[in-house]
Amino acid sequence: MARFFSRTLLLFSVFIAIFCIFIAIYPFYFQENEPKETKSVIFLVLDGAGAKYIEGLDAMPLEIEGAKIEKAKLLSIASASFTTAEQEFTETISAHSLYYIAGDCGKQWQDIKYCVDNSGTTTICDFYRSKGYLCIMVSEAGDFKEARNEFDVVLYDKGIFSFDVEVNSNSKEAVGVGEFLKDIVKAQHEQQSSDINFYVMYSAFIIETDAKLVKFMREKFPSKKFFLFSNAKGIDLCGHKLGLEAYISCIEGLDATLSSLANSRDSNTIIFITADHGMVFDCANCKGHHADSPENPYAREIPLILFGSNALLRKGTASDIMATVFEISGFPNACAEMRYCEGKSLLVSEAN
Template sequence: MLSVFFIFPAPASGLTEVEANPVNTPQSAVVLIVDGLSAPFIYPELTPHALDGTPLEKAELENIPEISKESARVLEFRAPQTFTEGGHSVLVTGNPGADSELVSFKDATVFDILHREGYLCIAVMERGDSWSIRAEQDVILRDENNSINKIKIILEQHEPSSDNPETPEGLLQVMEEAADKAPGYVTSKETREKYSGYNRWGVETACNIVKYMARNKPEQKYLLTINVGAVDSSGHHRDNYGYIDCIECLDNDISSLYELCKKNDLAFVLTADHGMGFSKDDSKGGHQSKKFTDTDEAQLVPLIVHTQDVESGIIRGKHGQEDFAPTLLGVLDIPDRPRFAEGKQILLTDHVNLKVELPEKGSVELRKNGNGKDGNVKEGNVKDGSIVASLQHDDEFLFLGLEPESTYTVSATLDSGNSLEEQEKELTLETDSVLEFTEKGQKIEESSEESSESDSGSGKNSTAGFSKKESGKSNSSLTHLIGYLLIGLVNLVGIVIIAKILKKS
C-alpha cells in the first residue's frame, strides 16, 4: 500500500503570481448593503416617481455625493428580484435567479471564492441574513428578531475548516460588545431616532471591526459585509418622507466608515438588495407586490465602488445585480467566479488579470500580441510580440496588470512530458479570465454558445479550447484517477484480509 501512495501521490495545488504591470490590490473589502435603497432617490441624474406619475422628493445628501466623486458609480444597476432574499442571493452568487438554496451549493458564492484565497468572511447583518448566507460567514452578528422595536443581536461563529482562517479571539470580543450595546441604539421614543439608531449601530459596529483588524491583524485579508435594514422599514411604515429622512440620517453616519476604508487601503462598496416604490405622494411604500416589481424605483439600486485602482466617474450602460459578484472579485484582482455566476464583470480598473490552470505541474509562457483598444503602447507596458512572463513548475499561474482588450498568446507544457489538448492558445482579454488547459484525452466538448463567448476572453469565465469548470478547481489527470482507484482497491483487499484473520482468531 505504501508503494502505491508514493507512486500516485495526491495532487498538490500551488499558485505562482506575477505582475505584468503594477497593481494596487486592496488589502480587504467592506460591502455596505442598504436594504431598500432606491437609486432614483439618491442619484442626481434620476427622478423618483409614484405609481400615479407624481414626481417624488429626493433625499438631500452630503456624504454620498462626495464619496461618489472619488469612486466609480454605476448609473443603471438593476435588481432582477425585488425582494430581500432574492436580492442578497443574486449579489453573492452572480446568478439572476438565485435563492437561498442556490447560495448553499459548493463554490456558489463570492464567500467560497474568497475563502480559497485566504479571506476571513465577517458579517454584520440586520436583515437579509438567510440561513445559507449565514452559513457562509466565519463569524456574524445578526438581529434574531429582525425587528427595530425588539432588536436582539446574537453572535454566531462557525467552526473553521482546514481552508478557512481562524477568527481572532479579540474580534469575537469586539463583536460581542457590539451585540450587548445594540438595544441602547433604539431606546428613543422618537420614530426618527429609533430608525436611524438601528442603522447607526450597524455602521459603528463595522467601524470597530475595521479598527480592530487594522490594529491587530493587518496581514489578514477579509470581507466585511454590513446589511442595515431601517431604510427598507421606513419605506414600508413611514411613507416616502420618512423613507428619505432615514436615508439622510444614514448619509450622516456613513462617512466615518468610508474614511476608515480609505485610510486602511480597503475597497469600499455601497449597494442595495432592492429599491422602494410608492403609490402616490405621502403613501407607504413597497417593492415586492406586483404593482411595484416592474418600476425603476423598485429595481434600480446604487452601486458605488472606491479603491485605489478604481477609476472615479460614472459608469454608463445597462448592468444588473448579477454583475456584482464578478465585479467585486475583479476589484480584488481575483479572476475566479462563483460556480453559477451568469453576470459579467464591470471593469472598473485600467487593467485585467489572467489565471492559467494546468492539470498538473508545468510551465507557462505569456506573450503579448496586441496594443489594446487605443492602439498605443502605454508607458511601462509590454510591447507587441514581447514575452510578458515565463513561469515554471506549478499548476496555477496568475498574471496581474494586463492591458484590457489586448490579445495574448499562452503556451503551456507539462513537467511530466504528458501531452495537452492544446499547447498554445490565443485570447483577447476584455475582463478578468481563467484559462484552463486540459490533458490530451480529457477534453470536454463545449457548447457553441460557450465557444463563441470565449473567443474574445469575455463573458463567462472561460476562453477558447478548454472545458467549463464545475467546482472552480482544475480537473485531475488520468494518472491521478488511476492512482486513486488503485489505492481504493488495495485498501479493500486489506480490509478483507484483516476480516479473515479476525474471523479465524
C-alpha cells in the first residue's frame, strides 16, 4: 500500500511539473505561433525619393557644397512607423521591381524577366495570389511587360499621362477593378509644362487612384484581400529635370495626397511607402542623377514608411523589405515558400 501511494505521489508530482512547464512556455511559444490576422497591402514606390532628403528619416543635416539645405517636411508621416534601407541597385532597370516584386532574384539577374518567368513561387504576386489575394498594379514606372504579366489588373503609363488598363484574370474582382480603372483613365490629363506643379500632379494622380481603389474594394468586394503595387514617378522626373530645390518641393507637394491615402485605409489594410533609389545633386543648382552613383548614400538610402501598424522597425536593405511586408501583413513564414526571398524582416516588435 505504501508503494502504491508513493507511485501515485510521484506521478502526481510529474503531472504538476509538466503542467507548470506548459504554463511557463505557452505565452512564448504557442501564442507566438498562432496564425496572425492577414491584411490587404498597398505598396507605394515614390520613384527617386531619397531618405536623406526627408525630415525625420535621417538624423544627418542635408548639406550641398557646405551649405545646409532644408529637407522636405511630410506631416503625413507623423503617425507612421518608419525606418530607412539601403538599395543595392541605383539603376532604373533593376531597382524598380526586382526587390519589390521578385525579391533576391536581383542578386542573380539584372533583368526582372529572368525572375518572373521562372516556375514556382518566384514573385510577391505568386505568393499573395496563392493565398486568395487580388494583385493590382497602378504604375508610372517599372511597368514593363514582364512585370505587368504578374498582376491580375494593371493601370500603366505608356508615356506621360497616357494610361492604359490591362486585365489578366477572369475573376469578377479583376474584371470589376479593371472597369473601375478604365473609368478613371478616361479623364486623362494632357502633357503640360514641365514645372513642379505638373510633377506633383503626375504623382498625385497615382496616389489618388490608390485611395480610390481602397474605397472601391471596401465597398464592392469587402471580403477580398488585395495586394496593390504602385509607382509614382513625378519626384524622380523633377529631380532629373529641375534640380534640388524643385525635387524637395515636389516631395513636400505630395504631403496632403499621402495623408489622404493613409486616411483611406481601414483596420484590415496596411500601407508601405518606399522608393527604388535616392538622388544625387552635385551642387545646389545641378540636376539630379543616381544610376552612376551606386556607392553614394544619397542615391542608396531609401525610406520605408508604414501606416496601419504600431511597429518598431530596424534599418536594413532593400532585400529585407519583401520579408517585412510579408510578416506585417500576416505571413511571417512566407519567405520559406518563395524562390527568391532571403531577406530578413525589419520588424523588431509590433504593439497591439
